[in-house]
Amino acid sequence: MTSSTEEQTPHAASLTRxxxxxxxxxxxTPSGFLHLGNVLSFALTALLAERYQAxxxxxxxxxxxxxxRPEYVQDIFDTLNFLELPWHEGPRDAASFAGxxxxxxxxxxxxxxxxxLKDRGKAFACNCSRKDILQLDISGRYTGACLDRNLDPGQPGLSWRLDTRKPEPLMMNTLQGAVAVALPEDQQYFVVRKKDGCPAYQLSSVVDDAHFGINFIVRGQDLYASTIAQLYLACVLGNDAFQRSLFYHHPLLILPDGSKLSKSxxxxxxxxxxxEGKTPSAVFTLIGNQLGIPGALKDWRGLSMLLPT
Incomplete structure (x- = not known):
């Protein structure tokens, strides 16, 4: 993989293509009602999409x-429509989403x-519980206890983890250019299939982005390590398109006690x-004021000064 950003960032122009x-x-994720942090991420995505005609x-x-829960799914459409946040492809309502x-x-x-992954020997079965992992490492970091146990991956109730012992040369394409990254310690041997047999988030996200042709990913700064894990997984899977994607990790909204917002x-x-009777303008003004933008904001475009130049 080249570190050149000729086609990998919007700032660079290609002379031949x-x-x-x-x-x-x-x-x-419909696991709770959407909060202001979600809205910030959606708005910044919309702003960057406008900037780069995405x-x-x-x-x-x-x-x-x-x-x-069904009400959480419905809340996604209610929130997007209330705040007039745009999207061009995908479901328009809960029924089309389900169908x-x-x-x-x-x-x-x-x-x-x-x-x-299994056929290439890149995934291994693991039966460790959270308690088992904590007993082996007080930080809760999984250290590869099941790597050489040769557990049957077809046995029910086992998770599958990615064998990350081999370092991979990873580059992350950002708005400022390509940067070399390495898999963090807390992402070693991450789960790719859960104990219930369903794909874990890292795998489903990479596969979904490939399926929908996504090549520009906007996320909160708290998911930076997760992005590196997905780049590693894409490298193992031979997913070149994901590795060439452009990434932007935005700042987070923080509560007064210093914690990030959650759906709780x-x-x-x-x-x-x-x-409570708040208008869309009031919602965006609340977000903007928390991030240092003075005055009232008319709509999501008022957050444009938060974008990198």
Whole structure:
């Protein structure tokens, strides 16, 4: 993989090929009502899509069925429509999502990627519980306890982990150019298939981005390490398109106590603010003021000064 950013960033022009067409996505998880941090990420994605004439795909990550509820799925559409945040491809409502776009419709793609990892000897079965992992490492970091146990991957109730012992030369393409990155310690041997047999987030996200043709990914800074893990996985899978994607990791909204927003923080949910009578302008003004933008904002475009130049 070359470190050249000739076609990998919007700032560089190619003398021999047409400019790359970008496709980005917003990818909420329906495990709670959307909060202001989600809105910030969606707005910045929309702003960058406008800047680089990118298509926006709505991709709802509903693999964790134990946490998904119909009202959370509906809240995604209610929030996007209320705030007039745009998307060009993907479901337009909860019914079309369930009928065409839910992740269960792509299970054959996930299974194909998992079998590819297993057949290449890149995945290994693991029966460690969280308690087992903590006993082996007080930090909770998995250290590869099942690497050489040769557990049967077909046995039910086992997770599959990626064998990350081999260093891979990874480059992350950013708005400022390509940078070399290495898999962090806390991402070693990450799970690619959960104990229930479903694909883990890292694998389903990489497969979904390939399926939808995504090549411009906007995420919060808290997912930086996760991006590196996905670059590593894409390298192992031979997914060159994902490795060539452009990434932007934006700052987070922080609560007064210094913690990041979560879906359990009801007072920051858009649903709560709507019920309190807040307008879209008031929601974006609240976000902007928290991030140092003075005055009132008319809509999501008022957050444009947060973008890198």
């Amino acid at each position: 047409p400019p790359l067409r970008y496709k980005t996505r917003i990818a909420p 298509t926006i795909v709505l991709r709802i990550d509903d693999m964790d069925q134990q946490r998904v 065409e776009y839910a992740q269960r419709h792509r299970m054959p793609l996930y299974r194909q990627a998992l079998e590819q 923080a009801g007072a920051t949910s858009v649903r709560y603010l709507r019920r």
